Amino acid sequence: MLTDAQLQAKVEALIDDNTGQAYGPVWQVLADNNRIHVTLTLGYPTQTQQVALEAKIKAIMADPRELVLDIECQITSHATQGNIAGLKGVKNIIAVASGKGGVGKSTTTVNLALAMAKEGARVGILDADIYGPSQGMLLGFAEGTRPQVREDKFFVPPTAFGVQVMSMAFLTTKDTPVAWRGPMVTGALMQILTQTDWNDLDYLFIDMPPGTGDIQLTLAQKVPVAGSVIVTTPQDIALLDARRGIEMFNKVKIPVLGVVENMSTHICSNCGHHEAIFGDEGGASLANEYNVNVLGKLPLSLAIREQSDAGRPIVVNAPESDTAGIYQSIARKLGATLASQQNEQIAMPTIGMSDD
Numbered sequence: 563m564l565t566d567a568q569l570q571a572k573v574e575a576l577i578d579d580n581t582g583q584a585y586g587p588v589w590q591v592l593a594d595n596n597r598i599h600v601t602l603t604l605g606y607p608t609q610t611q612q613v614a615l616e617a618k619i620k621a622i623m624a625d626p627r628e629l630v631l632d633i634e635c636q637i638t639s640h641a642t643q644g645n646i647a648g649l650k651g652v653k654n655i656i657a658v659a660s661g662k663g664g665v666g667k668s669t670t671t672v673n674l675a676l677a678m679a680k681e682g683a684r685v686g687i688l689d690a691d692i693y694g695p696s697q698g699m700l701l702g703f704a705e706g707t708r709p710q711v712r713e714d715k716f717f718v719p720p721t722a723f724g725v726q727v728m729s730m731a732f733l734t735t736k737d738t739p740v741a742w743r744g745p746m747v748t749g750a751l752m753q754i755l756t757q758t759d760w761n762d763l764d765y766l767f768i769d770m771p772p773g774t775g776d777i778q779l780t781l782a783q784k785v786p787v788a789g790s791v792i793v794t795t796p797q798d799i800a801l802l803d804a805r806r807g808i809e810m811f812n813k814v815k816i817p818v819l820g821v822v823e824n825m826s827t828h829i830c831s832n833c834g835h836h837e838a839i840f841g842d843e844g845g846a847s848l849a850n851e852y853n854v855n856v857l858g859k860l861p862l863s864l865a866i867r868e869q870s871d872a873g874r875p876i877v878v879n880a881p882e883s884d885t886a887g888i889y890q891s892i893a894r895k896l897g898a899t900l901a902s903q904q905n906e907q908i909a910m911p912t913i914g915m916s917d918d
């Protein structure tokens with residue numbers, strides 16, 4: 563039988579799919595004659611990998627004793643740009659942005675947020691896409707949904723599939739935002755952000771307005787963000803726009819945690835053939851140029867659109883599908899990338915609603 567130290571060395575050398583590197587000393591192994599108890603402590607959630615990881619550990623240990631694996635997740639709060647005050651009730655804000663409209667930013671945000679929740683994190687979504695708020699529809703909220711207001715002071719975010727959600731659309735009529743100009747939009751969004759009673763979130767995803775204009779820049783300066791994700795399609799023009807997105811975040815010193823390439827291949831619904839109709843590897847060349855990772859690639863898929871339109875995004879509607887698996891993998895990589903930033907927020911004041 564292997565000793566604890568030998569078992570420990572084996573698990574430490576295992577490669578973490580989410581980082582591409584060996585796990586290292588994040589394990590605790592305690593074995594007796596019948597049982598090997600392994601505890602893995604990570605800075606990001608990875609609940610959906612439990613079964614696969616157990617199988618991997620069993621295979622490398624080749625030991626007849628019973629294996630018990632506990633995965634513990636300790637998500638810390640990461641520094642914000644310029645160390646601006648964080649948001650009460652939220653450990654990390656992740657901005658999801660695109661250089662231009664219609665590339666699937668909202669669809670990606672909702673599926674990523676739901677995937678992160680499935681991995682075991684506490685998650686929220688703020689729909690800041692003021693001119694086309696769609697999170698309410700994507701999550702199946704009835705039209706006219708309004709948040710509760712507690713003590714005349716703060717909004718209680720409605721929840722869908724365990725995710726806390728706030729949207730300007732919950733507070734306005736259909737025509738309101740169109741008439742607003744930039745400063746009103748950013749003012750209103752900051753107000754919603756800080757006056758919502760976010761309940762103990764590990765990650766708050768912000769569905770940013772598309773583009774890289776004044777509104778986006780102001781938000782990127784004011785919202786206390788831990789990291790950003792750029793959604794792009796492989797077409798050249800979208801890539802050009804995505805560059806502006808990356809440059810905007812670089813300018814305000816928000817880490818770009820990765821690029822998600824959406825609608826990257828078309829899967830024929832008759833024969834299952836994959837075709838890169840918008841070209842290949844666009845996201846990868848963008849990521850190389852700016853030294854950021856491609857977190858994953860989503861196919862152009864009828865199921866993604868249909869299930870989004872029906873208010874049940876694919877991650878909850880078809881959790882066993884290959885596509886849902888891609889979102890899960892992206893969510894884990896995103897969490898792992900943020901955790902690897904090693905820039906923990908140290909006892910900073912927070913902004914937001916307080917009870918006094």
Ligand SMILES: Nc1ncnc2c1ncn2[C@@H]1O[C@H](COP(=O)(O)OP(=O)(O)OP(=O)(O)O)[C@@H](O)[C@H]1O
Pocket residue numbers: 660662663664665666667668669670691694696772824825860861862863864866867868870871
């Ligand atoms: N991978 C995909 N496969 C098929 N359809 C998709 C995919 N991603 C998004 N869509 C569809 O494309 C349309 C635009 O997506 P979405 O609203 O998410 O884009 P957006 O970038 O947020 O747009 P906007 O600029 O309006 O905010 C939607 O109808 C959505 O269902």
